Amino acid sequence: MTDLEALDAYSRTVSAVASELTPHVASVRLGNGGGSAVVFDTSGHLLTNAHVVGSSQRGTATYSDGTEAVFRVVGTDPLSDLAVLHAIGDTPKPARMGNADELVVGQLVVAVGSPLGLAGSVTAGVVSALGRSLPTRTGAAGRVIENVIQTDAALNPGNSGGALAESSGKVVGVNTAVAGFGLGLAVPINQTTWRVIETLLTEGRVRRAYLGIVGVPAPLPDDVAERTGQKAGLRVVEVVRGGPAHKAGLRPGDLILTVGRSEVADAQDIQRMLFGEAIGTDLPVTVLRNGAMVDVFTVPAELAAS
Numbered sequence: 587m588t589d590l591e592a593l594d595a596y597s598r599t600v601s602a603v604a605s606e607l608t609p610h611v612a613s614v615r616l617g618n619g620g621g622s623a624v625v626f627d628t629s630g631h632l633l634t635n636a637h638v639v640g641s642s643q644r645g646t647a648t649y650s651d652g653t654e655a656v657f658r659v660v661g662t663d664p665l666s667d668l669a670v671l672h673a674i675g676d677t678p679k680p681a682r683m684g685n686a687d688e689l690v691v692g693q694l695v696v697a698v699g700s701p702l703g704l705a706g707s708v709t710a711g712v713v714s715a716l717g718r719s720l721p722t723r724t725g726a727a728g729r730v731i732e733n734v735i736q737t738d739a740a741l742n743p744g745n746s747g748g749a750l751a752e753s754s755g756k757v758v759g760v761n762t763a764v765a766g767f768g769l770g771l772a773v774p775i776n777q778t779t780w781r782v783i784e785t786l787l788t789e790g791r792v793r794r795a796y797l798g799i800v801g802v803p804a805p806l807p808d809d810v811a812e813r814t815g816q817k818a819g820l821r822v823v824e825v826v827r828g829g830p831a832h833k834a835g836l837r838p839g840d841l842i843l844t845v846g847r848s849e850v851a852d853a854q855d856i857q858r859m860l861f862g863e864a865i866g867t868d869l870p871v872t873v874l875r876n877g878a879m880v881d882v883f884t885v886p887a888e889l890a891a892s
Contacts, residue, residue: 599753603753603754604698604708607749607757610625610679611623611625611698612624612700613647613648614645614671614747615648616640616645616659621744621747622699622745623748624757624760625680626681626757626783627680628680629672630673630674631670631673632647632672632673633671634671635668635760635761635762636663636666636668636669637664637762638669638747642659643658644656644659645659656673656674658672660790661786661792663782663786665792665794665889666773666792667731667773668779669786670783670787681756682754683757683775684752684758686776687774687776687777689713689716690713691712691716692712693712693713695737695739695753695758695759696739696751696753697737697740697748697761699745700744700748709740710739711737711738711739712739714736714737715735715736716735717854719734719801719802733774734762734771734773735759735771735773735774736769736770737771741770747760747761748760748761749761750772758775778854793861794862795859796829796830796889797856797860797884798826798828799825799826799829800823800824801820801821801853802820803851803852806874807874816851819843819874820841820855821842822838822839822841833884834871836871840873840875840880841873841874842873845869845871846869846870865887867886868885869884870882871883871884
């Protein structure tokens with residue numbers, strides 16, 4: 587394959603994704619700000635970022651064909667930086683939704699949104715990293731959005747809330763931030779995300795528990811992996827002072843092996859356990875510390891609403 591042929595193949599893929607996805611992504615205006623949103627069901631619901639919505643309750647969506655619709659805010663979850671909107675009137679068909687858990691580093695992704703208010707803008711790049719942590723833009727200090735996708739697809743103000751899709755056109759993320767130096771970040775679409783979305787649809791908010799740690803996936807030492815049959819854990823890089831993990835004695839440098847007796851390989855494994863029912867309950871955590879396994883008992887606290 588020649589360089590020209592390879593470029594054509596790349597261009598055809600990006601063009602096909604853009605053509606499929608653009609009609610399902612709206613430019614949204616709320617109060618003094620705005621961003622983007624993605625139609626995700628047949629009932630007129632759109633998915634965007636909580637920081638795009640802020641404290642607004644209503645706004646206007648403009649689709650790629652110029653059609654406008656008024657929407658109300660159904661609910662927001664600052665911890666995942668997700669929000670659900672409901673448009674009044676006709677809306678485009680929903681975008682096809684994928685599973686970010688199937689992404690691999692280096693994979694082609696395409697971002698569609700409304701940077702600087704320019705609706706239907708398309709950029710492309712690759713998945714630069716997975717499992718990143720992102721400090722939230724609202725609420726108390728020390729909160730982080732876990733397990734975000736890092737991409738080098740160019741993102742600018744107004745892209746937030748837009749779609750990040752893989753090469754087949756399925757949406758695998760919601761663009762959430764521009765970290766600077768060419769780094770774009772997106773909230774993954776996966777099983778945990780769908781639980782958040784479904785809760786927002788029915789209750790308007792997500793009652794969350796939290797431990798107060800920031801971690802990154804890390805391999806287990808060979809002897810521990812052989813003994814436990816577990817290949818990876820979650821390395822604690824920060825513990826929020828005064829939080830449940832700090833009170834339980836967890837420390838930066840601890841390698842978390844299990845939480846609630848279930849193996850942990852990334853932040854998402856913990857997130858799945860930290861919904862409302864975990865608040866105030868004993869949650870055992872096993873960590874590897876200085877070569878020894880240590881058991882601690884955490885008591886997840888309720889994450890106060892922003």
